[in-house]
Amino acid sequence: MTDKPSPIRETNDEARALAAALLRDARFAALAVLHPDTGAPHVTRIGFGLSPDGAPVTLVSDLALHTRALSADPRASVLVGEPGSRGDPLTHPRLTLSVAARFVGRGTAEHDTIRARWLADHPKSGLYADFADFHFVRFDITRAALNAGFGKAFALGPEDLG
Structure with missing residues (x-):
């Protein structure tokens, strides 16, 4: 019996650059969490951006x-990458991040730098970003899966994205 070759390609600079572009260009993403009452998967759309040091962040209520x-439960998954206007949506690149979420405390230097960057990239959120029930969340990446198109799958680590 012969072993099947892995469908995952060796990570290279082209894959790293594509993953970085998907993260840099995303202004929204799909967030998967574990429902706190049932433990079942729950997916929602969130605003998405990068902190000044390149970490994925969002603003939540x-x-x-x-x-x-x-x-x-801070374990979550974030999906970035949108299908193009033409062709099969599954042939367009997308990046799935496995993350640990961390709420960023108000009044900290980290909060202030994330807030400034967020408002520059998402100016309309200035209407509500400072409401007491809104919080910035930083996503610390544990691993990632890049689907760069048909037959182009890559496994990436945090070191490939930073």
Whole structure:
């Protein structure tokens, strides 16, 4: 019996550059969390950006189920990359991040730098970003899966994305 070759390609600079571009260009993403009441998967759309040091971040409200879910269990997954206007959506690149969420405390230097960058990239959120029920969340990447198109799958680590 022969072993099947792995469908995962060796990570290279082209894959790293594509992953970096997907992260840099994303202004929204899909966030998967574990529902705090049932433990079942729950997916929602979030605003998305990068902190000045390149870490993925979002701005969440206490009213959202995913905020409660991240408070209960910081393990999550984030998907960036949108299909193009033409062709099969599954042939367009996308990046799935396995992350640990960390709420960023108000009044910290980290909060201030993330807030400034967020508002520069998401100016309309200036209407609500400072409301008491809104919080910035930083996603610390544990691993990533890049699908660069048909037959182009890569496994990436945090070191490949930073």
